[in-house]
Amino acid sequence: MGQLDGKTAVVTGGSTGIGFASARRFVEEGAHVYLTGRRQERLDAAVASIGERTTGVRGDVADPADVDRLYERIAADGRRVDVVFANAGVGEPAPLAQITEENIDFHLGVNVKGTIFTVQKALPLLNDHASVILSASIWTIEGPEGFSLYAATKTAARSFARTWANELKDRGIRVNAISPGTIDTPGLDGAVGVHTGQGRQTKEFLVSRIPLGRIGTPEDVADVVLFLASEQSRFVTGIELFVDGGAVQV
Incomplete structure (x- = not known):
């Protein structure tokens, strides 16, 4: 038996990279996974590659209407949700002296607003004792030059993990953040x-x-995401788990 047998999972930004590897890992462990991505061609390729028990729903998490369509599809399929991996994120270089309003809106739209609505709009479908996993980054600690917007908006995920873990504790819903390193x-x-x-x-x-x-590889991170999604982490909530090979630890 797989660790996620009979479960339903949502993975945003699942067409490539960490999201794709995590979705594939979830399916290997028995889950049905709903993937999102902005580009239909890449999303279709991801679904075809993973194969069974995978549904692709094209959308941009920065657009609340697209997030609504995702959960409307899940509800129409008669499913409830056991795992949400709010993985979709963007990061572009924007040195302080060159930051524009467009840069700010782009990063806030996907990394903050998109994360909020991905979780908020899942709440009516989330089963009690579900697992919510947010994607942060070690760059929130390192402070790389030119990436202040990315680092600041990823820091929000760490804060959300703490506050939402408190807000959802009465339903037994766990909320944790992962911070990948160089992947x-x-x-x-x-x-x-x-x-x-x-x-x-x-x-x-x-x-x-x-x-x-x-x-690191996307599969290195996917194994950690699986841990947080599964019953193996049933007594873990509100944490930030680093997956960085020790880069900011030692």
């Missing part, structure tokens, strides 16, 4: 510009600071 995803490649010489050097520098001596 080999398309999002990281885009953030550091890995296809340029300077970007490759940046990535090599990031890896050099990891005590375990390698870059």
Whole structure:
């Protein structure tokens, strides 16, 4: 038997990277997973790759109407929700002197507003004793130059994990945050510009600071997300769990 047999899970930003790896891990453990993504082609490819017990619902978490459509689809399928992984996030370089209103709205829209509505609009369908997992980042601690908006908006996830764990405790709903480190995803490649010489050097520098001596994989994070989604973490709530190879720990 799988750890999530008979459960229903939601994974936002599930077309690639950590979201995709986590959705696949959930399905391997017996869950039916609803994936979201902004690009229909990538979402369709993710669903086809994972295969059975996977439903794709295209949408942008920054748009509350899209989040409504996700949960309307789940309700129409006659399902309730046991796991929410609010994984969708964005991060683009924006040095302080160059930050625009558009930069602010972009990061707040996905990383803060999107996280809030992903969880808030799930509440009517959430089973008691469900698990909610929020995606933060070690960059909230490191303070990388040029990424103040990303770091600040990801810090919100840590705060939400504490406050929502308190707000939902009477229903036994657990809320936790994960903070991945340097993980080999398309999002990281885009953030550091890995296809340029300077970007490759940046990535090599990031890896050099990891005590375990390698870059993380989406599967490394997915296994931790599964732990927080499953009964193995039944006495864990309100925490921030670092998945960084020790980068900000030692």
